[in-house]
Amino acid sequence: MGELKLMKGNEAIAEAAIREGVDAYFGYPITPQSEVIEYLMMEKPHERTGMVVLQAESELAAINMVYGAASVGRKVFTSSSSPGISLYQEGISYIAGAELPCVIANVVRGGPGLGTIQPSQADYFQTVKGGGHGDYRLFTLAPSSVQEMADFIELGFEIAFKYRNPVMILSDGMIGQMMEKVELKDQKPRWSADEIKAMHGSWATIGKPESRERNIITSLDLDPHKQEKHNHHLQAKYRQMEKEEVRYETFDTDDAEYLIVAYGSSARIAQKTIMLAREKGIKVGLLRPITLYPFPEKPLAELASRMKGVLSVEMSAGQMVEDVRLAVGCSDIPVEHFGRYGGVIHSPDEVLEALEQKIIGGK
Amino acid sequence: MTEEIIIAGFGGQGVLSMGKILAYSGIMQDQEVSWMPSYGPEMRGGTANVTVIVSDERISSPVLNQYDTAIILNQQSMDKFEKTVKPGGLLLYDPNGIVHHPTRTDINIYKIEGARLASELGNAKIFNMIVLGAYLKIKPIVKYENVVRGLKKSLPERYHKLIPMNEAALQKGMENPVPVNTL
Known part of the structure; x- marks a missing residue:
C-alpha cells in the first residue's frame, strides 16, 4: 500500500x-x-x-x-x-x-x-x-x-x-x-533521453540520425488530399478509442427501475440521492461515465432498456443529457435532465425531488 | 457509523483547520473522511464553513443540506444552519456574539464558551480546539489519542511545539460543554 x-x-x-x-x-x-x-x-x-x-x-x-x-x-x-x-x-x-x-x-x-x-x-x-x-x-x-x-x-x-x-x-x-x-503511488523515475529515443524516436523531434528522414511536428498540410488522409488516420484512432477505452462504473443497478446518469461530483451527490430514494422504496441505480469521450453509450443503452426512466444529472443547463438521449435512442421511457448551475451545487434532496417529479411522476 | 458535520463561523476562527484535524483523526482510525470547504464569495465576506464527514463506509456526497451535527460560531451561521440539523441531531454553539439563541426542541443543544475560555487560557488561537474538545466530549466519534495523532499530522513540523497547548485546549473544552436542551 x-x-x-x-x-x-x-x-x-x-x-x-x-x-x-x-x-x-x-x-x-x-x-x-x-x-x-x-x-x-x-x-x-x-x-x-x-x-x-x-x-x-x-x-x-x-x-x-x-x-x-x-x-x-x-x-x-x-x-x-x-x-x-x-x-x-x-x-x-x-x-x-x-x-x-x-x-x-x-x-x-x-x-x-x-x-x-x-x-x-x-x-x-x-x-x-x-x-x-x-x-x-x-x-x-x-x-x-x-x-x-x-x-x-x-x-x-x-x-x-x-x-x-x-x-x-x-x-x-x-x-x-x-x-x-x-x-x-511510489515515485517513478523520469524517462531518460535514451528511453525517449527508444520509445518515441519515430516521431519526436529529438535529433535526426542518418537512418531516417527528419521528424516534423506540424498540424499544417496545405494539400487537401494529404490533409484528408491525415484526418482519416485521426478518425481511425478515435474509433479505436471508442472500441477499447470506454470506462464507467455502476451502483445499485441490479434491481433498479430508474437510472441516474452522472459523472464527477454529481455522481457523488447522486449516490446519496440513491440512498435516500431507497429508504423511500424507490429503486434507483447509477451509471457513472468515467470516460466522457468515449462515452459509455452501449452499456447505457443496455441498462436503459430495462428501466422505466433515466435522469441525467449534471451541474449545467443540460449538456450530457444530449449524449444520454442519443444512447438511449427512440425509446418510450422519459429521459430528462436535472441540475443546478452557475456555481450552485445541487443537494441530494433536490436530485431526488427532480427524479420524482420529472421521471417517476412524468411516466 | 456515519457522522455528517457542518462547522460554521467567521474566517480566522479556525473553522477549516478544526475540520481538517477532525478529518485526520478519522483517517488515524481507518475511517473514510471528506472535508469540503466553502471557498467562495461568502469566505471573502468573512464567514467560513466546512462540511466534514467521518464514516465507516465509503462516503457518497461530500456536500449535504442536513447534518447530524452543526458546530456554530457566529450569528450568521446560526441563522443559516440551525434549521439544517437532522431531528435528534446535535447543535453545539459558542454563545459569544449570539443574539438569537437556538430555539429548536427536537435536537440536542449544547453551548461551549470557547471564546471566553480561550482568553482565560491566554491564547485566542486555541479557541477552535476548545470547541472541538467540547464536541468530542458530547460525541466521541474519534478516540482522543487519534485526535492528537491527527493534530500532529495536520500541523507542519515547525508547529509541533504547540501540540501541548492544543491538547490543554482540547481538555478544557471536554470539561465545559453546557447542555441547553437534551432529548
Whole structure:
C-alpha cells in the first residue's frame, strides 16, 4: 500500500504528477485550480525529480509551451479552470492535429464568461464536442474523488502516449477544493533521453540520425488530399478509442427501475440521492461515465432498456443529457435532465425531488 | 457509523483547520473522511464553513443540506444552519456574539464558551480546539489519542511545539460543554 494522505483534489493531482515522473508543468493561476501550481511551486519538484514547473505569462503561452515540450516526447502536464481552458483551445486543436501526447486538467467553475469561482460542470460540450476547431477528439476522464484526481494522471499519460493524443481530466471546483484520503503511488523515475529515443524516436523531434528522414511536428498540410488522409488516420484512432477505452462504473443497478446518469461530483451527490430514494422504496441505480469521450453509450443503452426512466444529472443547463438521449435512442421511457448551475451545487434532496417529479411522476 | 458535520463561523476562527484535524483523526482510525470547504464569495465576506464527514463506509456526497451535527460560531451561521440539523441531531454553539439563541426542541443543544475560555487560557488561537474538545466530549466519534495523532499530522513540523497547548485546549473544552436542551 502506498502513502496515505489527506489532500485537496488540486494537491493530489499535483503530487501525482511529480510521482508519475512528469517532465514539465506549464500553467497560469486561476481559482478554483490555483493550488495545483501553488503545490508544485512549494514542493520544488526540480529538487525531487528534475521536473520543470513554470508559471507562464498567460494561458496562451502555457499551452504553447506544452505543445513544444510534448514535441520532444516528454511527459507534459498543465491545468487551468474554465476561462483559462477557453484560452487553451487553439493550442489543444494544434496538439491534437500534430498528434502529440499531453495531459490537461480543467477544474471547472461556473460560466459563461468569467462567471464565478464556484463548481460547475458546464464545460462538457467544450470538452467532448470540440472546443477548438477541426475534426479532433479530446480523450476525457472525469474523476469523482480526490483519489481519482491522483490516479487519472497515470492513466491519462498512458492513454495520451498510446494514442498520441491530448487527454483532459475534467473535474470541478468541488473535487479540486475538497479533501479526502488519498493513497499515493511510489515515485517513478523520469524517462531518460535514451528511453525517449527508444520509445518515441519515430516521431519526436529529438535529433535526426542518418537512418531516417527528419521528424516534423506540424498540424499544417496545405494539400487537401494529404490533409484528408491525415484526418482519416485521426478518425481511425478515435474509433479505436471508442472500441477499447470506454470506462464507467455502476451502483445499485441490479434491481433498479430508474437510472441516474452522472459523472464527477454529481455522481457523488447522486449516490446519496440513491440512498435516500431507497429508504423511500424507490429503486434507483447509477451509471457513472468515467470516460466522457468515449462515452459509455452501449452499456447505457443496455441498462436503459430495462428501466422505466433515466435522469441525467449534471451541474449545467443540460449538456450530457444530449449524449444520454442519443444512447438511449427512440425509446418510450422519459429521459430528462436535472441540475443546478452557475456555481450552485445541487443537494441530494433536490436530485431526488427532480427524479420524482420529472421521471417517476412524468411516466 | 456515519457522522455528517457542518462547522460554521467567521474566517480566522479556525473553522477549516478544526475540520481538517477532525478529518485526520478519522483517517488515524481507518475511517473514510471528506472535508469540503466553502471557498467562495461568502469566505471573502468573512464567514467560513466546512462540511466534514467521518464514516465507516465509503462516503457518497461530500456536500449535504442536513447534518447530524452543526458546530456554530457566529450569528450568521446560526441563522443559516440551525434549521439544517437532522431531528435528534446535535447543535453545539459558542454563545459569544449570539443574539438569537437556538430555539429548536427536537435536537440536542449544547453551548461551549470557547471564546471566553480561550482568553482565560491566554491564547485566542486555541479557541477552535476548545470547541472541538467540547464536541468530542458530547460525541466521541474519534478516540482522543487519534485526535492528537491527527493534530500532529495536520500541523507542519515547525508547529509541533504547540501540540501541548492544543491538547490543554482540547481538555478544557471536554470539561465545559453546557447542555441547553437534551432529548
